[in-house]
Amino acid sequence: MSTVKDELVSVKRxxxxxxxxxxxxxxxxxxxxxxxxDTSSVVDGVAEEQSAVENSNGNHAAAPESESxxxxxxxxxxLKIIRRQISGFxxxxxxxxxxHRKSIRRGFNFNLMCVSQSGLGKTTLVNTLFNRDLEASxxxxxxxxxxxxxxxxxxxKIEGETEPEAKVExxxxxxxxxxxxxxxxxxxxxxVTLKLSVVDTPGFGDAIDNTGSWKPIVDEINYRFDQYxxxxxxxxxSLEEDNRIHACLYFxxxxxxxxxxxxxxxxxxxxxxxxxIPIIAKSDILTEEEITLFKQRIxxxxxxxxIEFFQPPNYAMDDEDTVKASNALYEKMPYAVVGxxxxxxxxxxxxxxxxxxxxxIIEVDNANHCDLVNLRDLLISQYLEELRERTSNVLYENxxxxxLSKLGIKQDNSVFKEFDPESxxxxxxxxxxxxxxxxxxxxKSVFHQKVSEKEKKLQKSEAELFARHKEMKxxxxxxxxxxxxxxxxLEVSLSNQAAQSPAQPKKKGFLR
Amino acid sequence: xxxxxxxxxxPVASGVQTIGISNLPNQRYKIVSERGxxxxMMVCGESGLGKTTFINTLFxxxxxxxxxxxxxxLPIKRTVEIDIIRALLEEKNFNLRVNVIDTPGFGDNVNNNKxWQSIIDFIDDQHDSFMRxxxxxxxxxxxxxxxxxxxxxxxxxGHGLKPLDIETMxxxxxxxxxIPVIAKSDTLTAQELTAFKxxxxxxxxxxxxxxxxxxxxxxxxxxxxxxxxxxxxxxxxQLIESMPFAxxxxxxxxxxxxxxxxxxxxxxxGVVEIENDNHCDFRKxxxxxxxxxxxxxILTTQELHYETYRRLRLEGNSxxxxxxxxxxxxxxxxxARKLSHNPKYKEEENALKKYFTDQVxxxxxxxxxxxxxxxxxxxxxxxxxxxxxxxxxxxxxxxKSLQLKKR
Numbered sequence: 001m002s003t004v005k006d007e008l009v010s011v012k013r014x015x016x017x018x019x020x021x022x023x024x025x026x027x028x029x030x031x032x033x034x035x036x037x038d039t040s041s042v043v044d045g046v047a048e049e050q051s052a053v054e055n056s057n058g059n060h061a062a063a064p065e066s067e068s069x070x071x072x073x074x075x076x077x078x079l080k081i082i083r084r085q086i087s088g089f090x091x092x093x094x095x096x097x098x099x100h101r102k103s104i105r106r107g108f109n110f111n112l113m114c115v116s117q118s119g120l121g122k123t124t125l126v127n128t129l130f131n132r133d134l135e136a137s138x139x140x141x142x143x144x145x146x147x148x149x150x151x152x153x154x155x156x157k158i159e160g161e162t163e164p165e166a167k168v169e170x171x172x173x174x175x176x177x178x179x180x181x182x183x184x185x186x187x188x189x190x191x192v193t194l195k196l197s198v199v200d201t202p203g204f205g206d207a208i209d210n211t212g213s214w215k216p217i218v219d220e221i222n223y224r225f226d227q228y229x230x231x232x233x234x235x236x237x238s239l240e241e242d243n244r245i246h247a248c249l250y251f252x253x254x255x256x257x258x259x260x261x262x263x264x265x266x267x268x269x270x271x272x273x274x275x276x277i278p279i280i281a282k283s284d285i286l287t288e289e290e291i292t293l294f295k296q297r298i299x300x301x302x303x304x305x306x307i308e309f310f311q312p313p314n315y316a317m318d319d320e321d322t323v324k325a326s327n328a329l330y331e332k333m334p335y336a337v338v339g340x341x342x343x344x345x346x347x348x349x350x351x352x353x354x355x356x357x358x359x360x361i362i363e364v365d366n367a368n369h370c371d372l373v374n375l376r377d378l379l380i381s382q383y384l385e386e387l388r389e390r391t392s393n394v395l396y397e398n399x400x401x402x403x404l405s406k407l408g409i410k411q412d413n414s415v416f417k418e419f420d421p422e423s424x425x426x427x428x429x430x431x432x433x434x435x436x437x438x439x440x441x442x443x444k445s446v447f448h449q450k451v452s453e454k455e456k457k458l459q460k461s462e463a464e465l466f467a468r469h470k471e472m473k474x475x476x477x478x479x480x481x482x483x484x485x486x487x488x489x490l491e492v493s494l495s496n497q498a499a500q501s502p503a504q505p506k507k508k509g510f511l512r
Numbered sequence: 513x514x515x516x517x518x519x520x521x522x523p524v525a526s527g528v529q530t531i532g533i534s535n536l537p538n539q540r541y542k543i544v545s546e547r548g549x550x551x552x553m554m555v556c557g558e559s560g561l562g563k564t565t566f567i568n569t570l571f572x573x574x575x576x577x578x579x580x581x582x583x584x585x586l587p588i589k590r591t592v593e594i595d596i597i598r599a600l601l602e603e604k605n606f607n608l609r610v611n612v613i614d615t616p617g618f619g620d621n622v623n624n625n626k627x628w629q630s631i632i633d634f635i636d637d638q639h640d641s642f643m644r645x646x647x648x649x650x651x652x653x654x655x656x657x658x659x660x661x662x663x664x665x666x667x668x669x670g671h672g673l674k675p676l677d678i679e680t681m682x683x684x685x686x687x688x689x690x691i692p693v694i695a696k697s698d699t700l701t702a703q704e705l706t707a708f709k710x711x712x713x714x715x716x717x718x719x720x721x722x723x724x725x726x727x728x729x730x731x732x733x734x735x736x737x738x739x740x741x742x743x744x745x746x747x748x749x750q751l752i753e754s755m756p757f758a759x760x761x762x763x764x765x766x767x768x769x770x771x772x773x774x775x776x777x778x779x780x781x782g783v784v785e786i787e788n789d790n791h792c793d794f795r796k797x798x799x800x801x802x803x804x805x806x807x808x809x810i811l812t813t814q815e816l817h818y819e820t821y822r823r824l825r826l827e828g829n830s831x832x833x834x835x836x837x838x839x840x841x842x843x844x845x846x847x848a849r850k851l852s853h854n855p856k857y858k859e860e861e862n863a864l865k866k867y868f869t870d871q872v873x874x875x876x877x878x879x880x881x882x883x884x885x886x887x888x889x890x891x892x893x894x895x896x897x898x899x900x901x902x903x904x905x906x907x908x909x910x911x912k913s914l915q916l917k918k919r
Binding site for chain 1: 530531532533534535536537538539540541542543544545546549551570571572573575593594595596597598599600601602603604605606608610637638641644645648649650651652653654655657744798799802803804805806807808811819822823826827857860861864865868871872875879882883886889890893896897900901903904907908910911914915917918
């Protein structure tokens with residue numbers, strides 16, 4: 001009966017694991033065979049997953065915080081800062097001087113917007129301020145308020161919610177026909193160059209219905225902010241070109257009464273987007289008392305409407321006189337100005353810029369006659385750089401924050417953290433430990449799983465081996481028993497036969 | 513520019529000479545004075561080259577004590593770390609926030625391969641951090657530790673630059689303003705120093721290492737302060753010619769033999785004066801770092817190194833994706849930086865992996881044994897069965913023969 005051997009072979013085939021057992025018997029162990037645990041793949045797999053988790057943590061860590069608006073600084077590490085006053089000459093106190101030189105080398109730029117109804121002497125005033133004929137000496141770019149602008153705006157507005165509304169308004173504005181005209185010129189004075197651009201808005205306030213006539217102007221201011229924002233977000237960028245409006249001169253008609261609704265409305269729209277400097281135009285038709293009263297009224301009106309205009313800052317290092325002067329500059333606003341580039345001879349016989357009336361001569365550069373000198377101090381000689389600073393640090397930043405937030409960009413405050421090697425090391429250590437712990441746990445679980453799988457397989461094949469053996473043995477023993485019985489029977493029957501025939505005992509004897 | 517304006521017929525009136533434009537630089541001066549400044553400097557070099565002393569000499573105040581007990585007498589065994597001194601210094605009512613980054617332990621190991629990594633990581637990290645802050649919608653307060661200047665201290669061997677120096681300087685120079693200096697130059701004679709400087713300059717040139725040089729800015733011909741500018745250019749040229757600066761540090765004052773108290777080092781053969789151009793280049797270096805080119809260092813960092821870093825990061829991120837086509841109004845975001853490269857962490861990770869590999873091996877060994885046992889058992893059982901089978905066979909034969917007999 002050869003079936004027994006066949007049975008054993010089939011046991012082997014049933015379980016491939018045991019097949020390798022056969023090989024093991026030959027002394028060859030497959031390293032990465034089906035039976036062996038592939039350590040490298042376990043370890044790598046876990047490591048990859050780990051790094052992926054880290055990345056997603058990095059991106060989403062601050063997501064819940066960003067719901068709160070604005071910049072909220074996270075907890076800062078406690079750092080020691082040494083404070084010293086240096087008595088000798090180390091030299092870093094030269095930094096302002098270095099800036100002084102550098103600023104001359106790089107030059108300055110200033111973008112001034114002038115908004116006025118026609119007939120208020122805007123052109124004359126600007127020419128008086130810069131002491132030149134701007135229209136004659138400048139390169140001019142004209143934007144027909146709506147045509148060009150809406151094209152530009154389309155490029156810029158991505159998914160702002162205000163878009164459909166804005167478009168409708170723009171179409172309405174076609175009737176108001178406010179244009180944007182920009183004059184570029186470069187002025188040099190004692191080796192200092194100023195790239196000046198004056199943005200004129202002809203047509204403002206000239207229509208019968210002036211509703212929305214501020215729109216092209218506000219659009220222009222926004223457009224210039226957007227332009228700068230785009231430049232700032234470019235991969236390769238140069239932020240030298242700055243077209244943002246640094247100051248807005250608003251001309252008030254010298255009525256001596258009150259601001260008109262259009263004046264207030266315009267100032268409201270604009271005061272948080274650019275440095276607003278309201279001025280009383282052609283103030284030579286008002287008496288001193290009228291001007292004082294008018295100024296008070298205007299300030300009260302603007303105050304009631306919560307409109308702020310540019311306030312020159314005080315410096316910590318300023319002496320008393322300077323502080324007084326800068327405060328006075330603010331007190332005198334809105335400046336009552338008269339423009340003229342005409343030379344007239346005054347009573348002292350000097351040739352001055354002014355206007356000659358039968359009752360006298362108004363000298364524009366005389367602080368007793370009008371506030372032009374103050375305006376020039378504020379706008380150019382004292383605070384031009386501050387106007388630029390405020391535009392850049394406050395007005396533009398506010399515009400940008402609002403715009404980006406509207407576009408759904410989340411604030412991640414966790415990046416605003418003072419760098420500290422110690423806490424950094426701690427953080428990294430924690431991250432590292434967490435990573436290790438996770439790695440270990442994962443490898444452990446994979447390891448245990450594989451080990452127990454393998455154990456089970458071996459136990460199973462062991463059990464099967466025994467079971468098979470038992471079964472086989474029982475089968476054989478049964479066979480044996482049957483055979484023994486049969487033999488016994490045969491023997492019995494043979495001995496019976498022998499008893500019957502005399503020849504039989506001989507054979508029986510042989511068998512024994 | 514002036515010609516253009518004049519030809520256009522301006523100015524109109526001569527009654528007023530100025531309209532105030534010439535005062536604009538003064539406005540800037542005032543704003544900067546009011547605000548103060550911030551300067552971050554990194555000192556980099558093996559221990560014992562006088563980095564700490566130099567910092568104290570430069571700012572004429574003890575910002576950091578040389579830590580005798582802590583470091584010098586302990587056997588050197590450390591990885592490179594980052595150490596930051598933060599100070600708010602006031603000179604003539606001008607405030608400067610000074611951050612000095614020290615990298616103790618750089619180059620102190622037997623195998624210094626990659627020991628520049630934490631220096632490079634630090635510089636990159638600061639650029640990265642600033643970029644992330646700048647991208648936020650609200651960013652009024654920003655923390656800025658971007659490194660404006662890296663002083664690389666060269667050991668005064670008189671021979672040349674070591675491969676570690678070259679490799680490290682190469683990497684720094686693409687990220688920050690690199691200023692190599694010859695440390696403790698009082699160990700070299702004037703002749704040796706000249707030769708050493710020349711050799712270093714040659715290597716720097718051959719290896720295309722870009723070191724910071726003061727700009728030789730040419731003013732417009734017609735300028736009023738051209739005399740002043742000529743002097744400035746001459747000064748800058750002198751600075752460039754003296755590179756790499758040979759320096760000596762000291763915080764002590766001595767009589768220089770002419771009755772004057774000078775900062776220096778006293779030897780039996782004489783007193784080395786730190787602030788003497790014939791003795792060393794300390795004054796030149798101070799001029800470059802603070803007195804004349806501090807702003808250039810700051811602006812170059814902002815406009816060149818930071819912009820380069822930013823560009824590379826964002827380019828690497830958005831290449832090929834649709835992001836590069838979309839409007840640039842939305843700030844681009846770079847992927848999060850990986851954990852800084854810490855060899856210890858890598859080691860620990862590997863140890864853990866090895867532990868498991870060993871365990872797996874042990875288990876495999878156990879299984880192999882187990883399998884062997886099964887094989888043996890099977891052989892034994894097969895033997896057992898065979899025995900019975902043989903018995904069966906024998907019986908079978910007996911039965912067969914009995915059957916035959918029976919017939």
